[in-house]
Amino acid sequence: MNDTTTTPRWRRLLDGGHSWGSLEVSPTRYGVTRYRLVVFPPGISADDRARLRIWRAWPTWGMATFLVLEILLVPAVGPVAALWISSIVFLGGGLAMMLTTAAYRGGVRTMIVIRRAGVHDPQAAERFVEFYVLAHELIEADRAFGAGETQPVGHELAVWRAYDRMAVRAPVATRR
Structure with a gap:
């Protein structure tokens, strides 16, 4: 179970809300909403995740x-x-x-979905469903791990599954 009472505040700030990466939803102008899911390479240490967050910022x-x-x-x-x-x-x-961050920076996987209100786009809708499923699985894995319902291995397995699925869905030009 995660014990946030003994972790320094600066460390919690650097490690972010999710150990696997980040999830952002950004409503913009004219009914456009941007969704971004970032998943760090599974198995890296908390220090490596903090370095990646510092690099990305x-x-x-x-x-x-x-x-x-x-x-x-x-x-x-x-x-x-x-x-x-x-x-x-x-x-x-x-x-x-x-x-x-050179050793693991290239392994970061990012999925971005842009939805426009009032526009019927089957590809964007399909991509959003995949985005939603991945984000939900990762957040649920965090919740279960935080509640003590699963062990660290189970949490890591859920992150690996999402990470691997993101590689399958990525266009050929962006795979590494």
Whole structure:
């Protein structure tokens, strides 16, 4: 059973809500809704998952770091030196995360479905059903594991099944 009371908050933040990856639903303009399911390679450690999450968020945290350094360094060292230092930290941080996640970064599987209200698209409907089934299975596996109804092996097996099914559904051009 997951014991979140002994895990530091920063660690829970980095590990996200799901150990297998993430699920996002983004309603946008004009009745378009974007669904995104990300599944990390099963069997990687919690540290590897945290590194993957940091890598995937690099554009956001990297730019925030860049801007904060610019604000702090311009008065201290001048605009040109501040730009160089901020740029090196920004690019260096991204490069460091890219190198530390190189072994398993290519194994991340992503499924994106876009639905438009009022538009009949049989392919999108079929893809959404597959998306829904995979997401439901993964969330149910998390719930059962958190409730102590299943062992870590059973949870990992459910993640492997979803991971493998995502590979079968992926277009040939995006398989790795």
